[in-house]
Amino acid sequence: MVxxxxxxxxxCQFPFVRYALAVGVLxxxxxxxxxxxxxxxxxxxxxxxxxxxxxxxxxxxxxxGLANNLVLVLxxxxxxxxxxxxxxxxSKVKGDASVAMVSVGTLAxxxxxxxxxxxxxxxxxxxxxxxxxxxxxxxxxxxEVMLSSILSVxxxxxxxxxxxxxxxxxxxxxxxxxxxxxxxxxxxxxxxIIAVVIVLAMNLVGALLISALVVFPAxxxxxxxxxxxxxxxxxxxxxxxxALFGIMVSIVAGTPVGSTxxxxxxxxxxxxxxxxxxxxxxxx
Amino acid sequence: xxxxxxxxxxxxxxxxVVITDLSFSASEGDYLCILGxxxxxxxxxxxxxxxxxxxxxxxxxLGDGLKANEIGYLPQQNIVQKDxxxxxxxxxxxxxxxxxxxxxxxxxxxxxxxxxxxxxxxxSSLAKRCYRELSGGQQQRVLLARALCATQxxxxxxxxxxxxxxxxxxxxxxxxxxxxxEGITVIMISHDIAAALEYASHILHLxxxxxxxxxxxxxxxxxxxxxxxxxxxxxxWLK
Numbered sequence: 001m002v003x004x005x006x007x008x009x010x011x012c013q014f015p016f017v018r019y020a021l022a023v024g025v026l027x028x029x030x031x032x033x034x035x036x037x038x039x040x041x042x043x044x045x046x047x048x049x050x051x052x053x054x055x056x057x058x059x060x061x062x063x064x065g066l067a068n069n070l071v072l073v074l075x076x077x078x079x080x081x082x083x084x085x086x087x088x089x090x091s092k093v094k095g096d097a098s099v100a101m102v103s104v105g106t107l108a109x110x111x112x113x114x115x116x117x118x119x120x121x122x123x124x125x126x127x128x129x130x131x132x133x134x135x136x137x138x139x140x141x142x143x144e145v146m147l148s149s150i151l152s153v154x155x156x157x158x159x160x161x162x163x164x165x166x167x168x169x170x171x172x173x174x175x176x177x178x179x180x181x182x183x184x185x186x187x188x189x190x191x192x193i194i195a196v197v198i199v200l201a202m203n204l205v206g207a208l209l210i211s212a213l214v215v216f217p218a219x220x221x222x223x224x225x226x227x228x229x230x231x232x233x234x235x236x237x238x239x240x241x242x243a244l245f246g247i248m249v250s251i252v253a254g255t256p257v258g259s260t261x262x263x264x265x266x267x268x269x270x271x272x273x274x275x276x277x278x279x280x281x282x283x284x
Numbered sequence: 285x286x287x288x289x290x291x292x293x294x295x296x297x298x299x300x301v302v303i304t305d306l307s308f309s310a311s312e313g314d315y316l317c318i319l320g321x322x323x324x325x326x327x328x329x330x331x332x333x334x335x336x337x338x339x340x341x342x343x344x345x346l347g348d349g350l351k352a353n354e355i356g357y358l359p360q361q362n363i364v365q366k367d368x369x370x371x372x373x374x375x376x377x378x379x380x381x382x383x384x385x386x387x388x389x390x391x392x393x394x395x396x397x398x399x400x401x402x403x404x405x406x407x408s409s410l411a412k413r414c415y416r417e418l419s420g421g422q423q424q425r426v427l428l429a430r431a432l433c434a435t436q437x438x439x440x441x442x443x444x445x446x447x448x449x450x451x452x453x454x455x456x457x458x459x460x461x462x463x464x465x466e467g468i469t470v471i472m473i474s475h476d477i478a479a480a481l482e483y484a485s486h487i488l489h490l491x492x493x494x495x496x497x498x499x500x501x502x503x504x505x506x507x508x509x510x511x512x513x514x515x516x517x518x519x520x521w522l523k
Contacts, residue, residue: 063323143318167374171378172365174331174359175379176381178335178336178355179379180353181382226369254458
């Protein structure tokens with residue numbers, strides 16, 4: 001045990017480990033915050049869909065030789081989020097179908113573009129690391145850490161500021177609109193911050209595992225808690241805990257960061273299932 | 285001056301016309317019941333009054349100092365709410381949102397208003413309970429309390445007794461009627477002709493793509509063309 005702690009302390013002296021921990025916590029916090037609303041809105045798979053959009057955009061940006069991928073990735077993902085989350089009254093393709101289409105389509109195009117224009121000799125390695133984010137989080141630069149921090153603080157601020165509105169619009173969109181709350185505008189704001197979080201989260205766990213970050217903490221918290229506020233807070237705490245613990249485990253055991261965090265989230269979910277079962281039993 | 289007046293409106297959605305030439309009005313303290321078969325356009329009419337749809341033609345005029353965001357609405361339950369983790373207090377408070385504007389949190393007055401309305405509907409003891417774990421009748425009371433936070437003037441109720449057992453729907457109706465006697469205008473969509481005849485002051489009967497009857501309950505009972513559509517129920521009620 002002492003050995004493990006010494007090893008962790010040793011690793012923490014490296015800036016890249018500290019960066020990874022900081023960014024990991026921030027992303028876990030933001031994604032779980034939005035996860036509650038997304039799960040309730042029946043958009044659990046939007047994380048997956050948008051992350052594939054971001055993957056596709058990233059491939060195109062790399063092919064174009066852009067110095068900073070985010071310049072292209074962020075706007076493209078935001079626009080896709082808005083298109084997916086606020087479908088018009090007369091849209092021909094609804095909800096989950098449009099998410100599935102966009103998700104698969106952009107993944108394929110992204111891979112195609114990568115194949116056609118890649119200058120790298122290790123193509124499958126590139127694809128694997130973009131999708132599973134295996135090493136990206138350990139190679140963050142100081143600028144990227146700053147950018148991630150600013151964006152996460154922004155997401156957090158927007159969420160807290162609009163907390164009551166987001167609750168009302170998620171619970172009952174018709175009622176909110178009828179009583180003069182501009183539900184459409186809040187849906188747009190919400191789509192925007194989801195896109196930002198997803199682009200951020202791609203750095204941490206990679207495109208394929210983002211859904212897990214969004215879905216697991218929210219569902220775990222819902223097993224135990226009964227109010228929106230308690231569920232939101234609990235899912236954030238759980239998600240941050242799993243991210244920290246997952247990164248540490250992956251450093252010590254040398255496992256891939258993203259999948260280790262998700263494994264922690266899965267364990268957390270089962271723990272909360274049991275907890276929820278026990279609390280319900282004790283009440284009855 | 286009526287609080288709500290519809291003049292020759294034509295209603296529809298996605299290019300289909302559902303109702304033509306509909307005119308009616310509701311004044312302060314009225315209890316208007318909108319009757320009609322499934323598909324007669326009741327819900328479309330309600331959404332239009334709430335400004336969720338725009339009418340194909342004609343206009344809806346709000347008067348008597350009523351503003352568009354002062355209409356309290358009791359919707360039918362949707363699937364999202366079935367597993368929504370929200371406490372009763374959180375749901376009721378969300379009715380105050382139209383008073384907040386840009387202010388992010390509720391102030392003391394609004395919180396007090398939520399408590400008062402929970403008291404008024406006898407659900408104060410449920411304040412910390414989870415909305416999805418309540419019975420159907422209790423859930424309706426929570427949504428009604430939320431609607432009362434949004435308005436002091438007019439309530440629009442969409443099938444308030446749908447899915448409730450007889451005793452729960454009876455207490456729901458008497459609750460609505462007591463709110464009405466406190467001066468709140470009630471517009472209610474219902475299948476339940478017996479309840480409409482029991483409590484309503486005015487009836488609007490929709491059918492066959494137009495308005496079959498609009499007027500006071502007394503006229504509805506006298507008027508052959510009105511009661512014709514619901515003869516068995518009317519006869520039963522008159523007994």
